[in-house]
Amino acid sequence: MILGIDVGGTHTDAVLVQDLQVISKIKVLTNQANIMASLLEAAEKLTKDNNVNNINRIVLSTTISTNAIVQNKISRVAMVLLSGPGLSPTTLNLGKDAYFARGYVNHRGIPVKNVNSREIADISSEIDQNQIHYIGVVGKFSSRNPQQELDASELLQNDSRKISLGHTLSGQLNFPRRIATTYLNAAIHEIYQGFVRDVQEFIQKFGLNIPVYILKADGGTILIDQSLDCPVQTIHSGPAAGIMGVLATTRMKEDAVALDIGGTTTDISVFADGVPLLEPSGVEINGRKTLIRGLYTKSIGVGGDSVVRIENGEILIGPQREGPAAALDGPFPTPTDAMIVEGIVSFGDSGKARNAIALIAKKLQLGVEEAARAIIEKMAAIIADQVRHILAQINNKPVYTIHELLEGKIIQPKILYVAGGPAAVAPFIAENLGYSYLIPEHSEVSNALGVALARTTAEITILADTERKELILCEEGHVESISRNFSLADAIETGKKFLREKAVCMGAREQDIFMEVTESQQFNMIRDFYTTGKNIRVKVQIKPGLISSGKER
Amino acid sequence: MPAKEKKTGLIFFPAFDWAISPNHPEREERLLYTQDQVFEEGLLDFPNILEYKPGIATYADINRCHICVPNPQNLTTNSHLISAGGAITAAQKVLSGEVDNAFALVRPPGHHSMLVAHGARGFCNINIEAVMIEYIRHTFGIRRIAVVDTDCHHGDGTQDIYWNDPDVLCISMHQDGRTLYPGTGFIDDFGGPNALGATINIPLPPRTSDEGFLFVLENAILPMLDEFKPEIIINSAGQDNHYSDPITNMNFSAQGYALLNEKLAPDIAVLEGGYSIEKALPYVNVGIILAMAGLDYSQVREPDYDARQIRQSQEVTRLIENEVKNLMTLWKKKKNLKKQITGSAAYIRREKNIYYDTDDITERQVETVRVCNACGGLVMIESAADTGKKIYAVILPNSCCPTCRESGESFFSRVNGSQYSHIYFQDRQRDVFIVK
Numbered sequence: 001m002i003l004g005i006d007v008g009g010t011h012t013d014a015v016l017v018q019d020l021q022v023i024s025k026i027k028v029l030t031n032q033a034n035i036m037a038s039l040l041e042a043a044e045k046l047t048k049d050n051n052v053n054n055i056n057r058i059v060l061s062t063t064i065s066t067n068a069i070v071q072n073k074i075s076r077v078a079m080v081l082l083s084g085p086g087l088s089p090t091t092l093n094l095g096k097d098a099y100f101a102r103g104y105v106n107h108r109g110i111p112v113k114n115v116n117s118r119e120i121a122d123i124s125s126e127i128d129q130n131q132i133h134y135i136g137v138v139g140k141f142s143s144r145n146p147q148q149e150l151d152a153s154e155l156l157q158n159d160s161r162k163i164s165l166g167h168t169l170s171g172q173l174n175f176p177r178r179i180a181t182t183y184l185n186a187a188i189h190e191i192y193q194g195f196v197r198d199v200q201e202f203i204q205k206f207g208l209n210i211p212v213y214i215l216k217a218d219g220g221t222i223l224i225d226q227s228l229d230c231p232v233q234t235i236h237s238g239p240a241a242g243i244m245g246v247l248a249t250t251r252m253k254e255d256a257v258a259l260d261i262g263g264t265t266t267d268i269s270v271f272a273d274g275v276p277l278l279e280p281s282g283v284e285i286n287g288r289k290t291l292i293r294g295l296y297t298k299s300i301g302v303g304g305d306s307v308v309r310i311e312n313g314e315i316l317i318g319p320q321r322e323g324p325a326a327a328l329d330g331p332f333p334t335p336t337d338a339m340i341v342e343g344i345v346s347f348g349d350s351g352k353a354r355n356a357i358a359l360i361a362k363k364l365q366l367g368v369e370e371a372a373r374a375i376i377e378k379m380a381a382i383i384a385d386q387v388r389h390i391l392a393q394i395n396n397k398p399v400y401t402i403h404e405l406l407e408g409k410i411i412q413p414k415i416l417y418v419a420g421g422p423a424a425v426a427p428f429i430a431e432n433l434g435y436s437y438l439i440p441e442h443s444e445v446s447n448a449l450g451v452a453l454a455r456t457t458a459e460i461t462i463l464a465d466t467e468r469k470e471l472i473l474c475e476e477g478h479v480e481s482i483s484r485n486f487s488l489a490d491a492i493e494t495g496k497k498f499l500r501e502k503a504v505c506m507g508a509r510e511q512d513i514f515m516e517v518t519e520s521q522q523f524n525m526i527r528d529f530y531t532t533g534k535n536i537r538v539k540v541q542i543k544p545g546l547i548s549s550g551k552e553r
Numbered sequence: 554m555p556a557k558e559k560k561t562g563l564i565f566f567p568a569f570d571w572a573i574s575p576n577h578p579e580r581e582e583r584l585l586y587t588q589d590q591v592f593e594e595g596l597l598d599f600p601n602i603l604e605y606k607p608g609i610a611t612y613a614d615i616n617r618c619h620i621c622v623p624n625p626q627n628l629t630t631n632s633h634l635i636s637a638g639g640a641i642t643a644a645q646k647v648l649s650g651e652v653d654n655a656f657a658l659v660r661p662p663g664h665h666s667m668l669v670a671h672g673a674r675g676f677c678n679i680n681i682e683a684v685m686i687e688y689i690r691h692t693f694g695i696r697r698i699a700v701v702d703t704d705c706h707h708g709d710g711t712q713d714i715y716w717n718d719p720d721v722l723c724i725s726m727h728q729d730g731r732t733l734y735p736g737t738g739f740i741d742d743f744g745g746p747n748a749l750g751a752t753i754n755i756p757l758p759p760r761t762s763d764e765g766f767l768f769v770l771e772n773a774i775l776p777m778l779d780e781f782k783p784e785i786i787i788n789s790a791g792q793d794n795h796y797s798d799p800i801t802n803m804n805f806s807a808q809g810y811a812l813l814n815e816k817l818a819p820d821i822a823v824l825e826g827g828y829s830i831e832k833a834l835p836y837v838n839v840g841i842i843l844a845m846a847g848l849d850y851s852q853v854r855e856p857d858y859d860a861r862q863i864r865q866s867q868e869v870t871r872l873i874e875n876e877v878k879n880l881m882t883l884w885k886k887k888k889n890l891k892k893q894i895t896g897s898a899a900y901i902r903r904e905k906n907i908y909y910d911t912d913d914i915t916e917r918q919v920e921t922v923r924v925c926n927a928c929g930g931l932v933m934i935e936s937a938a939d940t941g942k943k944i945y946a947v948i949l950p951n952s953c954c955p956t957c958r959e960s961g962e963s964f965f966s967r968v969n970g971s972q973y974s975h976i977y978f979q980d981r982q983r984d985v986f987i988v989k
Binding site: 085089091107108144173174176399403406523524528 | 565566567568569570571575576578580581582585586588589590592593594595596597598599604605606607609631632635799831835839843848849850851852853854856
């Protein structure tokens with residue numbers, strides 16, 4: 001059995017899953033001051049009729065990293081940057097604790113200037129004077145050659161310091177994003193470590209000794225011990241749970257759009273052949289663009305409790321929420337009230353809902369039912385327009401080969417999956433888009449189910465340069481020698497071997513390691529009219545998805 | 554440091570799956586390191602730098618500026634349609650007001666493709682700037698356009714297409730044709746009889762560095778643009794003046810390129826040549842993008858940059874100053890030259906031998922222009938290539954006068970078809986293209 005727990009802002013949901021089927025589920029209120037108490041409460045209530053010893057893994061989503069960043073409960077971080085020439089540092093978003101040091105490598109990973117140990121020693125003593133214990137070291141093009149980051153780190157390392165290195169967090173190119181990612185990783189390390197201790201305590205109290213996984217931003221799981229060095233990967237764990245929940249409750253295989261309609265906002269996500277899309281460069285958090293692999297989601301300010309008002313004879317919905325629906329004694333008419341009047345949901349005081357909608361109806365010079373209908377259709381139209389806009393954006397994403405430009409995959413969803421309290425609006429949105437729709441089963445605990453069934457994801461970036469006779473596994477910081485004849489196929493094979501090891505180390509079961517090559521390119525390198533080697537670039541990943549149906553141990 | 558940020562559109566299409574041939578300079582790898590540098594510097598995350606996917610040019614777009622023999626279908630592949638389409642996308646974004654300026658970082662290039670095209674020359678099949686310019690005129694009704702060709706090679710194709718067009722100012726500065734392909738582009742190539750001074754050539758001595766290029770810009774190009782008053786300025790942006798370029802001999806740097814683009818302030822830049830793919834292009838392109846976007850480019854430089862190493866000699870400085878002086882004297886006289894050149898002739902004839910180095914084709918061409926004071930003049934071309942194809946073309950200019958139109962239509966209807974494989978009628982004013 002798997003125990004999946006989604007710790008949300010309001011509720012903590014938990015499910016017990018056996019053979020991919022929900023056997024029991026529970027919802028408790030989240031105690032923000034004591035997350036552990038919520039975890040324990042949910043887990044105890046859920047397992048009271050079941051044998052705890054049948055549980056062989058626990059998977060959690062967490063808001064700890066996101067909240068630490070958004071609420072600025074983070075540690076002070078010294079950033080040591082090996083930036084070299086290029087974009088002026090004045091354009092980067094750097095705090096007062098940024099130290100620029102000599103050393104940089106070029107786009108091929110060839111060192112141009114080395115790290116200067118005396119300079120790093122000076123920086124080190126300044127960091128000491130400022131009593132900073134968390135350090136980020138980031139070099140330009142360090143994902144092409146991590147050596148200088150490693151050199152600087154070795155010079156800075158001591159027992160009172162925790163150092164995050166840029167190249168370990170992503171194999172992608174983007175120096176400013178690498179800086180932001182590394183900064184955040186160092187900044188939340190302390191609070192995340194506390195969270196991990198709490199979880200381990202919870203497991204002990206619960207009387208278990210089984211692996212615990214955390215859901216990452218990309219909808220994949222990682223063993224909690226393995227996540228200690230890369231806490232930043234666990235931001236956006238909650239939204240990822242929502243998207244994995246759609247997969248878990250629908251088992252879809254097609255292009256689709258999923259909506260999670262809440263009180264204040266509606267979150268839109270997109271699936272291609274049943275696989276949730278990832279953010280192309282990395283997720284953005286609190287205005288910082290990062291390289292963190294994360295599931296694509298767009299949040300818009302329309303939900304069941306959005307304020308409905310009339311301006312110049314037009315219905316406006318959101319983005320404000322001023323309280324619950326009028327039916328629940330809220331101050332303003334809301335789409336939920338319209339749905340109550342329309343008779344597609346029923347709760348609260350329908351008289352109060354009707355009175356609220358009547359105010360709108362009067363301004364529109366319509367009957368109350370007509371006005372309710374108009375509000376629902378307007379809400380549906382706003383959401384449908386956003387869906388169309390997002391799909392156009394995704395389908396118009398720049399590509400860099402003629403093949404992709406002419407024959408690239410176009411996402412053409414025909415179905416809408418809708419979850420959330422105000423999901424009753426689904427038929428109206430689907431009609432506007434010309435899609436069919438489905439409100440999945442167990443949708444009230446779908447996030448927890450998504451958490452429980454998510455597989456371990458990982459990615460590896462391989463660069464081989466046969467002129468330099470060198471291969472690098474970017475995120476691993478691993479460099480090895482290769483022969484002149486090293487081929488694209490060799491690179492893919494090497495990538496798969498390392499990816500498998502990495503995934504197992506992160507906690508993947510053998511039967512859940514579905515690898516795919518997401519990028520494979522090779523270029524002839526020609527210098528002075530002679531072929532001097534090949535530049536090979538490969539990315540291999542285990543994409544987000546559900547664990548396989550093989551019986552749990 | 555540039556004063557004001559601008560919204561810059563970037564159409565980046567490196568065509569990673571296309572090459573002229575595996576070892577050719579125009580190959581898959583060409584923009585690879587540029588992409589790396591642009592991505593690593595995080596340029597695409599700036600809110601004022603917007604990346605767009607290129608469109609695909611149509612054959613009708615090509616027929617507005619070329620006479621392709623036998624037709625554009627046979628002369629182009631998807632790569633050419635996308636590269637020209639990328640230039641068109643850049644124009645659309647700028648002229649619709651979505652961005653302030655745009656850079657089409659696309660390949661393959663186009664500035665060696667001439668009006669009549671029997672094949673590829675200088676790595677170019679179709680002239681992507683000219684396709685874009687005719688699209689701009691047709692779609693947005695813009696008349697006066699300036700093209701500043703900053704590639705190291707003479708922009709002979711663009712010059713040929715606009716030789717008789719007084720409304721398109723083609724300025725090419727390039728390494729002296731006596732020392733580099735295509736061997737043309739001297740100061741006295743000054744435009745057709747009705748468009749004198751609308752073609753400007755500024756040959757520069759080998760080893761010209763930043764100082765020389767910027768001197769030419771400030772003392773010749775900018776004053777000419779001020780006087781010509783174009784509605785839009787296009788930079789035909791080759792990057793092979795760089796000191797590390799393997800097939801040229803100049804000493805320009807990434808800083809120089811950025812500064813040139815800041816001062817020139819083109820509305821649209823279109824990539825042309827540049828084959829120092831590892832040591833120049835990544836830095837030059839980052840410099841140009843930052844300069845166009847009005848962002849600080851002062852820290853952009855090549856790893857091996859050394860200003861002293863590449864500084865031009867005093868001899869080069871003297872040659873350039875002299876060249877600019879002669880050119881400006883000619884420029885001031887441009888209005889008086891027509892009578893001198895045309896005399897009392899009603900038509901002026903020009904004979905050309907054109908070699909297509911990429912496809913190994915030789916063409917012999919006779920171009921006849923009607924001397925006209927009201928428009929660019931009717932143009933008729935007879936062209937025979939050693940492929941066995943012989944064609945005749947009648948071309949009406951963009952702001953065609955009634956007399957030229959009447960004569961052109963009449964020539965087209967009367968021309969004896971038996972000796973030509975195709976006869977073409979290109980009406981740039983009414984966007985009509987007929988082949989018989």
